[in-house]
Amino acid sequence: MNDKPSALTRRQINAIETREDILDVASKEFSEKGLAGARIDEIAEKTQTSKRMIYYHFNSKDGLYQAVLERAYDRIRTQEQAARFEDLPPDQALRAIIGHNFDYHYEHPEFVRLVMSENVLMGEHIAQIANMKSRNRPVIQSLQSILDKGVAQDIFREGIDPVDLHMTISALSFYNVSNRYTFLHNFGVDFATPASRARRRVQIIECVMAWVKKG
Amino acid sequence: MNDKPSALTRRQINAIETREDILDVASKEFSEKGLAGARIDEIAEKTQTSKRMIYYHFNSKDGLYQAVLERAYDRIRTQEQAARFEDLPPDQALRAIIGHNFDYHYEHPEFVRLVMSENVLMGEHIAQIANMKSRNRPVIQSLQSILDKGVAQDIFREGIDPVDLHMTISALSFYNVSNRYTFLHNFGVDFATPASRARRRVQIIECVMAWVKKG
Amino acid sequence: MNDKPSALTRRQINAIETREDILDVASKEFSEKGLAGARIDEIAEKTQTSKRMIYYHFNSKDGLYQAVLERAYDRIRTQEQAARFEDLPPDQALRAIIGHNFDYHYEHPEFVRLVMSENVLMGEHIAQIANMKSRNRPVIQSLQSILDKGVAQDIFREGIDPVDLHMTISALSFYNVSNRYTFLHNFGVDFATPASRARRRVQIIECVMAWVKKG
Amino acid sequence: MNDKPSALTRRQINAIETREDILDVASKEFSEKGLAGARIDEIAEKTQTSKRMIYYHFNSKDGLYQAVLERAYDRIRTQEQAARFEDLPPDQALRAIIGHNFDYHYEHPEFVRLVMSENVLMGEHIAQIANMKSRNRPVIQSLQSILDKGVAQDIFREGIDPVDLHMTISALSFYNVSNRYTFLHNFGVDFATPASRARRRVQIIECVMAWVKKG
DNA sequence: GATGAATGAGTGTTCATTCAT
DNA sequence: TATGAATGAACACTCATTCAT
Numbered sequence: 001m002n003d004k005p006s007a008l009t010r011r012q013i014n015a016i017e018t019r020e021d022i023l024d025v026a027s028k029e030f031s032e033k034g035l036a037g038a039r040i041d042e043i044a045e046k047t048q049t050s051k052r053m054i055y056y057h058f059n060s061k062d063g064l065y066q067a068v069l070e071r072a073y074d075r076i077r078t079q080e081q082a083a084r085f086e087d088l089p090p091d092q093a094l095r096a097i098i099g100h101n102f103d104y105h106y107e108h109p110e111f112v113r114l115v116m117s118e119n120v121l122m123g124e125h126i127a128q129i130a131n132m133k134s135r136n137r138p139v140i141q142s143l144q145s146i147l148d149k150g151v152a153q154d155i156f157r158e159g160i161d162p163v164d165l166h167m168t169i170s171a172l173s174f175y176n177v178s179n180r181y182t183f184l185h186n187f188g189v190d191f192a193t194p195a196s197r198a199r200r201r202v203q204i205i206e207c208v209m210a211w212v213k214k215g
Numbered sequence: 216m217n218d219k220p221s222a223l224t225r226r227q228i229n230a231i232e233t234r235e236d237i238l239d240v241a242s243k244e245f246s247e248k249g250l251a252g253a254r255i256d257e258i259a260e261k262t263q264t265s266k267r268m269i270y271y272h273f274n275s276k277d278g279l280y281q282a283v284l285e286r287a288y289d290r291i292r293t294q295e296q297a298a299r300f301e302d303l304p305p306d307q308a309l310r311a312i313i314g315h316n317f318d319y320h321y322e323h324p325e326f327v328r329l330v331m332s333e334n335v336l337m338g339e340h341i342a343q344i345a346n347m348k349s350r351n352r353p354v355i356q357s358l359q360s361i362l363d364k365g366v367a368q369d370i371f372r373e374g375i376d377p378v379d380l381h382m383t384i385s386a387l388s389f390y391n392v393s394n395r396y397t398f399l400h401n402f403g404v405d406f407a408t409p410a411s412r413a414r415r416r417v418q419i420i421e422c423v424m425a426w427v428k429k430g
Numbered sequence: 431m432n433d434k435p436s437a438l439t440r441r442q443i444n445a446i447e448t449r450e451d452i453l454d455v456a457s458k459e460f461s462e463k464g465l466a467g468a469r470i471d472e473i474a475e476k477t478q479t480s481k482r483m484i485y486y487h488f489n490s491k492d493g494l495y496q497a498v499l500e501r502a503y504d505r506i507r508t509q510e511q512a513a514r515f516e517d518l519p520p521d522q523a524l525r526a527i528i529g530h531n532f533d534y535h536y537e538h539p540e541f542v543r544l545v546m547s548e549n550v551l552m553g554e555h556i557a558q559i560a561n562m563k564s565r566n567r568p569v570i571q572s573l574q575s576i577l578d579k580g581v582a583q584d585i586f587r588e589g590i591d592p593v594d595l596h597m598t599i600s601a602l603s604f605y606n607v608s609n610r611y612t613f614l615h616n617f618g619v620d621f622a623t624p625a626s627r628a629r630r631r632v633q634i635i636e637c638v639m640a641w642v643k644k645g
Numbered sequence: 646m647n648d649k650p651s652a653l654t655r656r657q658i659n660a661i662e663t664r665e666d667i668l669d670v671a672s673k674e675f676s677e678k679g680l681a682g683a684r685i686d687e688i689a690e691k692t693q694t695s696k697r698m699i700y701y702h703f704n705s706k707d708g709l710y711q712a713v714l715e716r717a718y719d720r721i722r723t724q725e726q727a728a729r730f731e732d733l734p735p736d737q738a739l740r741a742i743i744g745h746n747f748d749y750h751y752e753h754p755e756f757v758r759l760v761m762s763e764n765v766l767m768g769e770h771i772a773q774i775a776n777m778k779s780r781n782r783p784v785i786q787s788l789q790s791i792l793d794k795g796v797a798q799d800i801f802r803e804g805i806d807p808v809d810l811h812m813t814i815s816a817l818s819f820y821n822v823s824n825r826y827t828f829l830h831n832f833g834v835d836f837a838t839p840a841s842r843a844r845r846r847v848q849i850i851e852c853v854m855a856w857v858k859k860g
Numbered sequence: 861g862a863t864g865a866a867t868g869a870g871t872g873t874t875c876a877t878t879c880a881t
Numbered sequence: 882t883a884t885g886a887a888t889g890a891a892c893a894c895t896c897a898t899t900c901a902t
Contacts, residue, residue, distance in 0.1 A: 011881060015886060034335050036251035040872060051873090052888060061872065073401075115397055116331050120249050123396025136401050163402055164415075168387065168422060174394065175386030181338025182330055186288075186351045187378050203379060210425040255897060265863060266898090276897065464765050466681035470876060480884060481877090491876065503831075545827055546761050550679050553826025566831050593832050594845075598852060601820030602813065609819065611768025612760055616718075616781050617808055633809060640855040656902060660865060685893060696894085697867060706893065 019057050021048050027068045031110035034117040035065050066125045069118060072111045073132070079104060080139050090150035094212065097143070098169050098205045105173040106197060112177040140166060150212070157214050165212065172204045234272050236263050242283045246325035249332045250280050281340045284333060287326045288347070294319060295354050305365035309427065312358070313384050313420045320388040321412060327392040355381060362427075371427050380427065387419045449487050451478050457498045461540035464547045465495050496555045499548060502541045503562070509534060510569050520580035524642065527573070528599050528635045535603040536627060542607040570596060580642070587644050595642065602634045664702050666693050672713045676755035679762045680710050711770045714763060717756045718777070724749060725784050735795035739857065742788070743814050743850045750818040751842060757822040785811060792857075801857050810857065817849045 025046045029038040040061055044051035058064040083100050085093040105112055118126055126132065143162035150156030176191045184190050191200065240261045244253040255276055259266035273279040298315050300308040320327055333341055341347065358377035365371030391406045399405050406415070455476045459468040470491055474481035488494040513530050515523040535542055548556055556562065573592035580586030606621045614620050621630070670691045674683040685706055689696035703709040728745050730738040750757055763771055771777065788807035795801030821836045829835050836845065 009881070011886070018886085032337075034249055034251060034332075036249060037335075039870090041870085050888065053886085055873065056885095056887070113335060115394065116335055117249075119394055119396050120252075120328060120331055120335070123400055126397055126400045129400075132401050133403050140402070163404055164418060166402075167390070167398065167404075167415075168418070170394075171387050171390030172383065174390060175382070178393070179330065179334055179385075179389065181334050182341055183382065185338055185341045185344075186347050187355070187381075188348050189378055189382075200379075200382075203383070207383060207422065207426040210430065211422040215425070215430065254895090256895095267862065267864095270898070271861085464679055464681060464762075466679060467765075469874090471874095482883065485877070486882090543765060545824065546765055547679075549824055549826045550682075550758060550761055550765070553830055556827055556830045559830075562831050563833055570832070593834055594848060596832075597820070597828065597834075597845075598817065598848070600824075602816050604824065605812070605816030605819055608823070609760065609764055609815075611764050612771055613812070615768055615771045615774075616777050617785070617811075618778050619808055619812075630809075633813070637813060637852065637856040640860065641852040645855065645860065654902070656863095656865070663865085684891085686891085695867065698865085700894065701864095701866070 015057075018049050018053060022054055022057060022064070023068055023071055026054075026064050027072065027110060027114070030065055030068050030117065031113040035061070035121060040064075062125065066128060069114055069125055070129050072114050073126075073129075073135075076104060076108070076111060077135055077139070080142075086142055086145055090146045090153060091155060091209075091213075093146045094143075094150070095205050095209065097146070098173075098208050099201060101169050102173040102176075102201050102204055105170075105177050109177050109180075112174060115174075116178055147212075155214055156212050160212055165208075168211070169204075169208055172207065176200055230272075233264050233268055237269055237272060237279070238283055238286055241269075241279050242287065242325060242329070245280055245283050245332065246328040250276070250336060255279075277340065281343060284329055284340055285344050287329050288341075288344075288350075291319060291323070291326060292350055292354070295357075301357055301360055305361045305368060306370060306424075306428075308361045309358075309365070310420050310424065312361070313388075313423050314416060316384050317388040317391075317416050317419055320385075320392045324392050324395075327389060330389075331393055365427070370429055372429050375427055380423075383426070384419075384423055387422065391415055445487075448479050448483055452484055452487060452494070453498055453501055456484075456494050457502065457540060457544070460495055460498050460547065461543040465491070465551060470494075492555065496558060499544055499555055500559050502544050503556075503559075503565075506534060506538070506541060507565055507569070510572075516572055516575055520576045520583060521585060521639075521643075523576045524573075524580070525635050525639065527576070528603075528638050529631060531599050532603040532606075532631050532634055535600075535607045539607050539610075542604060545604075546608055577642075585644055586642050590642060595638075598641070599634075599638055602637065606630055660702075663694050663698060667699055667702060667709070668713055668716055671699075671709050672717065672755060672759070675710055675713050675762065676758040680706070680766060685709075707770065711773060714759055714770055715774050717759050718771075718774075718780075721749060721753070721756060722780055722784070725787075731787055731790055735791050735798060736800060736854075736858075738791045739795070740850050740854065742791070743818075743853050744846060746814050747818040747821075747846050747849055750815075750822045754822050754825075757819060760819075761823055795857070800859055802859050805857055810853075813856065814849075814853055817852065821845055 022043070026038070026043050029043050029046075032038075038061075040051060040054060043064075044054055047054075054064060058067055080100075083096070085096040085100070087093075088096060140162045143165050147156055147160055147162055147165065151158050176197075180191045190196060237258070241253070241258050244258050244261070247253075253276075255266060255269060258279075259269055262269075269279060273282055295315075298311070300311040300315070302308075303311060355377045358380050362371055362375055362377055362380065366373050391412075395406045405411060452473070456468070456473050459473050459476070462468075468491075470481060470484065473494075474484055477484075484494060488497055510530075513526070515526040515530070517523075518526060570592045573595050577586055577590055577592055577595065581588055606627075610621045620626060667688070671683070671688050674688050674691075677683075683706075685696060685699060688709075689699055692699075699709060703712055725745075728741070730741040730745070732738075733741060785807045788810050792801055792805055792807055792810065796803050821842075825836045835841060
């Protein structure tokens with residue numbers, strides 16, 4: 001709308017592209033192999049630029065990892081907020097949110113893997129990213145308002161905490177991506193097939209709704 | 216010198232002890248840092264024996280990792296089967312199983328972390344452990360029999376698959392340990408406190424029961 | 431716009447100021463860390479200008495180092511010649527010169543450190559500075575004339591070479607600054623305290639005078 | 646005399662030789678280029694072993710540098726104590742000590758250069774070597790006893806501190822090696838020629854003796 | 861069987877310097 | 882002129898693994 005302030009030179013645009021290129025490649029590598037398993041050399045090779053540029057833009061392997069993590073969280077938050085389900089009837093809104101959450105995890109296994117890695121590292125990098133809590137507030141507020149409406153309409157149980165609800169939804173969605181490999185080997189069930197996905201999507205929605213709905 | 220009843224020589228017993236010592240240390244290191252993050256030198260140092268013995272008993276870092284993983288799964292299976300809840304009324308039996316599953320995860324974060332690591336590695340090591348599926352059958356059979364009884368008593372819904380049920384229970388239990396660090400930073404909720412644990416335990420049982428029960 | 435008396439344009443003055451600014455910072459860095467230990471990036475950062483300007487004015491790290499060295503020698507020579515002790519009685523003149531030399535080293539440890547560094551580098555940079563010998567002639571001539579007067583007055587020994595005398599004075603003054611750290615650790619004596627300085631100043635004067643004086 | 650305790654295996658002897666080999670090469674490199682200027686790769690290349698072994702034995706570049714420094718000091722102390730001049734008449738004893746000190750510096754420029762480097766680094770490595778002060782005590786005690794005898798025989802001045810005396814001797818000996826390059830370029834005098842050495846040796850002895858002797 | 865010594869390929873990182881605008 | 886982006890060669894250091902005794 002207003003193009004004045006963003007007077008970027010060709011050079012600056014290139015720099016941003018270089019950064020994004022590095023982040024794209026690093027994102028893939030870190031999510032596939034974890035922080036310790038990924039190799040800066042390999043990342044550099046798959047990039048349009050050089051290893052030196054990685055250090056120029058991100059200072060260290062850890063710095064790059066943190067930037068990758070931050071961007072991954074930015075993206076899921078952006079998606080969550082883009083979908084505005086609050087205006088639907090509470091029952092439908094909640095179903096939509098659960099389905100959306102499930103789909104996001106399903107379609108972004110690299111995000112799930114990054115989060116796993118970060119937890120294996122005991123959250124030492126996410127701890128250095130500021131404002132995470134405040135950036136997550138909208139998701140919780142959205143759930144809160146839906147819960148309130150549902151309670152007012154006497155279709156949802158009272159006393160359900162929106163953070164607990166979010167946790168439950170995420171747990172069920174996350175597991176189907178995070179534990180894909182061990183579950184496959186332990187039980188012979190492959191979460192990755194379209195049929196399995198569709199079936200599980202319904203189940204998770206049913207499970208959460210059964211818990212929230214007035215019995 | 217060598218008394219009959221013991222079929223094992225002193226030497227063999229020592230060998231087993233050495234193996235267990237190494238596995239204990241390696242288990243801790245791998246679960247804390249993942250496969251790539253752990254260091255053979257560090258593991259050897261924390262052991263009563265030497266680095267040479269690690270290679271003698273396990274051939275390679277990967278071999279050691281796989282042995283650690285296998286032992287961890289053996290232990291959870293043993294625990295699951297030790298608890299015989301099938302004789303309780305189906306409602307109580309299921310509640311007991313969920314609670315037990317939740318507790319096991321809570322009390323064995325190193326197991327959870329190993330499973331995460333293995334999934335980050337795309338299950339390449341678990342894939343080399345034989346008979347996993349058959350070893351997991353009892354858990355599923357146990358759930359099946361409880362579900363059957365519940366359906367027969369008209370208190371559980373029909374058509375619930377025991378593997379899906381196990382998946383749901385595990386997902387909810389696993390997440391509270393696996394995503395402890397990122398959830399804490401994202402939402403300020405610490406899963407590790409006793410109060411949080413007790414509260415979540417009840418919630419998870421309620422959630423699963425709401426889904427299974429005839430409504 | 432451009433007033434006559436000043437032969438330099440504003441631009442040229444700025445250039446000189448930039449040069450001096452860089453030299454000041456580089457002097458500190460090189461004397462603290464040596465040529466190999468100092469970092470161009472760090473020097474640039476502590477400067478009012480940019481890294482590009484360092485290369486503009488001095489071509490290379492070595493060029494900058496050489497300029498720093500040259501300026502340091504210029505300064506000590508200027509100081510030596512500013513003090514005109516030749517008119518004093520030879521005995522007093524020599525004492526004054528020794529004291530002055532001692533004080534200069536004491537008060538300019540960065541000069542001492544640069545000279546040390548340059549000797550560690552086997553004098554490869556000073557070798558490229560022209561006219562050093564001729565610029566040092568006045569100091570020697572001054573000592574010569576004092577020695578001559580002292581001999582004529584029969585208070586100094588004959589046959590003392592002014593360069594040897596300068597060497598002796600410098601050696602004693604230099605060591606107290608150059609070897610400060612190792613001497614402290616080896617003998618527990620700190621050259622840097624005011625008491626230690628005052629005491630040593632007297633001693634050095636006495637030592638040199640004992641050697642020069644007719645005995 | 647007693648060969649029991651030193652039962653070294655061939656293997657251990659090799660290890661010691663490897664260590665010494667590395668120290669020899671590193672000593673040369675560090676003294677020629679300083680800590681920052683020397684390259685681990687280059688040191689390794691000139692060695693019979695590999696870079697890996699340097700880290701195995703010395704942990705880091707700094708660790709290697711410190712070991713080099715410690716050995717250099719050990720050697721000069723050993724030499725100082727091997728020469729037992731205390732039994733000579735005080736006048737001759739002191740002359741012998743000064744000459745010996747001068748010769749040692751002259752013949753071990755690599756020691757002088759290491760000490761210079763360490764002072765440029767502000768003594769951060771020597772500070773980590775224990776017992777330096779106590780190891781240096783014999784030198785001071787030796788000077789003390791000579792001074793005492795000289796005073797008793799009424800040929801030396803009273804009140805000369807042995808540490809000050811050592812400092813004076815060292816300063817004069819050190820400078821001729823340490824400042825060889827800058828002095829050559831500044832005054833055209835080369836300390837390294839045999840003639841220059843012999844001349845300066847006499848001068849330094851005369852200078853110190855003039856200071857110590859009763860006037 | 862047990863120990864310290866050894867290995868070589870690779871791992872993250874830094875350097876002085878130059879380019880493009 | 883002045884600045885941020887870019888470069889590639891080199892740098893200190895580490896890894897899992899094996900050898901020799």
